[in-house]
């Protein structure tokens with residue numbers, strides 16, 4: 287039995303994770319964490335009596351194999367560090383960590399031989415979009431990334447958009463060039479990752495969509511994915527849980543394992 291603690295369990299993704307764990311015979315929820323909550327009674331959250339509810343990291347004293355985190359950008363680094371330091375394998379979906387923070391966590395997990403994953407997106411369509419973008423990046427020198435999310439999203443750009451730009455940049459091996467005479471009075475050209483422009487839209491009606499547009503002489507290529515239900519992320523989370531149980535290092539990106 288794989289024993290899991292879910293961090294951010296009261297949130298939109300946390301609730302999907304609880305439902306997923308409930309439906310899997312080899313997974314058991316042993317702990318639930320959210321520092322914002324007051325009550326530690328599992329019944330208040332429709333959880334089994336056997337589940338321990340925590341609102342303070344330092345109080346977590348139970349044995350667990352996996353730490354699943356869908357919390358908030360400002361907390362995910364400390365949460366993940368806590369899990370690794372306690373030998374609990376992190377499966378991290380929360381976005382918003384810097385490249386430096388991810389590197390620090392990788393160094394820590396690898397040195398302690400704790401398997402885990404940080405994935406900007408657990409959706410199969412998004413992972414394939416990133417893989418296809420890497421192929422296209424070999425043939426096009428110019429690209430821009432557009433991401434569209436619900437109005438409650440805290441971080442911009444999305445983790446997926448940043449990861450897509452990073453993967454494109456890795457393939458191209460150089461910064462993208464844009465028109466040096468361009469004048470942008472209000473930041474309309476978007477964010478910039480090594481010359482790759484990133485545009486973040488926040489509107490009610492969206493869950494999570496992303497589009498990568500490649501441009502070349504006389505042609506464009508658009509790769510687009512849409513997420514309409516957060517349940518779609520659970521397939522990737524399930525794959526990741528099984529995979530990290532076999533690993534002794536921190537994997538960055540679901541695209542490394544599917």
Ligand SMILES: NC(=O)C1=CN([C@@H]2O[C@H](COP(=O)(O)OP(=O)(O)OC[C@H]3O[C@@H](n4cnc5c(N)ncnc54)[C@H](OP(=O)(O)O)[C@@H]3O)[C@@H](O)[C@H]2O)C=CC1
Pocket residue numbers: 293294295296297298299300319320321322323355356357358359361365378379380381382405406407408409519
């Ligand atoms: N990798 C992927 O495939 C995906 C990643 N995400 C990412 O997951 C994260 C969560 O998304 P979503 O569920 O929509 O957001 P929600 O706001 O619905 O959920 C976040 C939850 O975390 C709780 N929380 C606040 N502080 C902490 C903390 N320090 N530690 C643990 N939990 C905390 C919040 O509590 P309260 O509400 O009481 O403040 C809330 O219940 C975001 O970063 C999002 O980008 C989302 C979808 C897919």
Ligand SMILES: O=C(O)C1=N[C@H](C(=O)O)C[C@H](O)C1
Pocket residue numbers: 381382406407408435436439443444445446447493494495
């Ligand atoms: O906040 C979200 O909703 C999502 N966040 C992740 C991200 O930042 O890329 C994954 C997906 O886009 C949904």
